[in-house]
């Protein structure tokens with residue numbers, strides 16, 4: 242165990258159990274980074290009450306002495322043979338903990354030798370189903386889908402990295418009544434023209450053209466409705482046309498995924514259409530078992546705790562009064578499949594925050610039906626909206642929605658301007674610009690908490706300072722250049738780490754937290770935690786770099802080896818971390 246926070250949690254718990262009884266062995270010692278020391282433990286205050294005692298400072302002193310095996314009891318700075326650091330009681334009863342330099346250095350040297358860089362591999366791998374991206378074939382894939390795609394892909398990477406079995410599920414919107422008119426439109430304009438338009442990402446224009454005819458041309462309208470019926474029945478010729486439409490659409494989605502370096506493939510497609518055949522049976526079973534009831538002609542589940550106006554129970558409608566199925570029906574079939582067939586231990590839905598009610602009603606209904614047993618964890622990772630500079634949904638100036646590939650092209654162009662003064666040949670420049678542009682766009686989605694809204698702003702995301710993708714990429718490039726100048730490979734720098742300067746110490750202590758940052762990101766489905774950790778690491782590196790020369794001739798051998806080791810470890814942490822976020826790392830920048 243290398244993460245200081247986890248180490249301290251465990252050690253303080255042991256001290257609590259030893260001092261006050263085994264029932265305290267799992268009390269949370271509330272270890273937090275501190276302004277006055279490396280960490281503080283805030284447990285003494287609440288514990289004092291629980292123990293029926295009066296003075297939290299006394300309790301804190303007892304914990305400190307037990308923790309350290311205090312050499313001289315009663316001292317203000319408590320230290321002893323059992324603990325690699327000193328503890329001081331402060332304020333109302335905080336424990337301020339400062340770790341020994343030698344301990345930090347030793348741990349850093351160990352992490353350097355650890356192929357997992359301090360990340361703890363799970364010893365009981367879970368099957369984690371991640372539902373993400375999920376654009377709708379009948380509409381344009383927009384920046385909102387970009388964000389669910391980017392956040393979902395980061396979560397997938399993190400879970401795979403810690404050893405879980407991940408099943409990606411791209412729940413495409415590829416079914417339903419609009420497909421009647423979409424297929425008829427395909428027949429009207431001809432297969433070739435339709436395919437070309439869809440592959441070019443003009444799904445919106447295609448949809449609108451179909452829609453106009455649907456609304457204004459009775460003959461077309463009639464054909465479209467009839468087509469919905471043959472589609473529901475999966476009639477072969479209709480399915481052939483549907484496949485033509487979908488394949489072209491998916492080819493466009495794949496262009497976006499490839500461009501973004503997203504790990505989704507065709508094998509991960511499990512769209513709404515996949516569940517079509519199961520829907521009648523889903524409804525029948527729920528009705529027979531009394532989980533769903535007819536209300537105003539529709540078949541509904543009324544999960545407990547959901548009420549609308551005037552405390553009316555809120556329906557989760559799985560079959561409309563006209564007999565049609567909807568989003569809720571499909572999602573009930575989907576969740577059953579994920580639990581029963583995919584054997585999910587945990588299901589992560591990375592979906593817009595606007596669908597929060599649908600998701601919580603889905604989970605509650607599925608629990609009622611027994612399709613989501615207690616031991617399976619289901620969560621909605623709510624994705625906040627991406628806004629334009631006017632604070633409204635992100636659109637182009639003309640008010641049209643933005644073409645994703647054009648947006649990514651613009652990112653490349655603007656990134657090229659950021660590195661304009663650097664001396665590279667054209668090919669290298671294009672490659673770096675691409676990595677920087679892509680990294681900037683992706684990191685902007687990942688660095689803020691996934692449920693918050695943010696304003697899409699190229700200038701801010703491409704800045705070389707602050708919590709941005711390019712800043713982190715630049716930090717790695719700078720470290721690589723140190724190794725190039727020093728004529729050693731990053732992996733050759735094995736230390737040992739020795740800590741003499743405060744900036745070395747701060748950097749080393751920070752680096753020990755990588756494993757915990759990754760674990761926390763997996764546990765809380767929160768890539769911004771990992772992003773914040775990487776940013777803090779890069780900032781600690783910047784301070785180190787400004788204060789601690791590495792290659793200068795007057796730096797003695799031992800110090801130089803240690804500093805190179807810190808550089809190497811920082812590089813590995815940043816590169817691994819950025820890779821987990823799906824942010825590409827250019828070698829130079």
Ligand code: ARG
Pocket residue numbers: 372375376377412413414572575590592593
């Ligand atoms: N296609 C939906 C949308 O664009 C997202 C689907 C999410 N997944 C699910 N199982 N409901 O909003």
